[in-house]
Amino acid sequence: MLTPEEIAHFKTFGYLLLRQVFDVHEMTTLIRAAEDLWASDATRETDKERRFDAFFERSPLPTSIVTDDRIYPVVEDLLGSGFLWVGSEGNISNRSEVNWHPDRKYYREGEGHWIDYLQLKVMMYLEKVTRETGCLRVIPGSHRMPLHKDLAAQEIDPKSKPFGVEGKDLPCAALESEPGDVILFNHCIWHSAYGGGKDRRYVAMKYAARPFEKSQLVSLERYTPKVFEPHSAFVNHKDGRIKELVDSTSAKGELTD
Numbered sequence: 001m002l003t004p005e006e007i008a009h010f011k012t013f014g015y016l017l018l019r020q021v022f023d024v025h026e027m028t029t030l031i032r033a034a035e036d037l038w039a040s041d042a043t044r045e046t047d048k049e050r051r052f053d054a055f056f057e058r059s060p061l062p063t064s065i066v067t068d069d070r071i072y073p074v075v076e077d078l079l080g081s082g083f084l085w086v087g088s089e090g091n092i093s094n095r096s097e098v099n100w101h102p103d104r105k106y107y108r109e110g111e112g113h114w115i116d117y118l119q120l121k122v123m124m125y126l127e128k129v130t131r132e133t134g135c136l137r138v139i140p141g142s143h144r145m146p147l148h149k150d151l152a153a154q155e156i157d158p159k160s161k162p163f164g165v166e167g168k169d170l171p172c173a174a175l176e177s178e179p180g181d182v183i184l185f186n187h188c189i190w191h192s193a194y195g196g197g198k199d200r201r202y203v204a205m206k207y208a209a210r211p212f213e214k215s216q217l218v219s220l221e222r223y224t225p226k227v228f229e230p231h232s233a234f235v236n237h238k239d240g241r242i243k244e245l246v247d248s249t250s251a252k253g254e255l256t257d
Helices: 004-013 024-039 060-067 072-079 112-116 152-156 214-223 240-250
Strands: 015-018 049-053 084-093 097-101 119-125 136-138 173-175 182-186 191-194 200-208
Touching (some): 004 015, 024 060, 024 200, 060 240, 072 119, 072 182, 097 152, 112 214
Antiparallel strands (some): 015 182, 084 200
8 A cells, every 4th residue: 555655746746656566576477477478469560569458457467466465455545446447558669769748638628627537557667677778757747737738739749849858858757667666657647768678568557536527437438448348357357356347347437417
């Protein structure tokens, strides 16, 4: 579980970096399972990246990470009870630059009111990454207005250098990490990676707070249209926490006007 200070950090800055949540043996086993999944999948590289959806759902070992006491209660601390499982991914990237972007682009006209609906990504790199070798960079506080919208100019036209510097030189926090570290960030935060090397591997789990307003449901359906269709491996799973996720994700909440 998180401390009050860690929760305050996440709410204020939009991210958390938890050091060495999993030990070397656990990560070695997870990496081996991930490599097996990647090897058995014929997904081709697009834009210098191989992206695999439903990654944690495909195998017992990754699924056990979802329900682990070092992950599940932490997500609940941030999202509250009845949170939704949005999905997962396991990616192999050869991109040297991932320019600044938020996963939920609520700077668009008419979408700004969605930014307070909390959606979360839990990410783990499977090798050491530094500022120079493609670690995740975030702009603290950019999950909130007005900063979230103020930064949109450099995504719409990054070549124009709207802030007078290259993307890699924008003020940010570089979340250098090693296998075993866990990064949690608000889907609305602006993030990037620069200097990535060959076959940079990372896995991620995605969640959302239980929706109780129609506008929140619209947000989910726009960005994650299959959120209310749990993966078959989870639907019949015997683990109590997986069942809770499926029950929450199968329902659409007590929506109000």
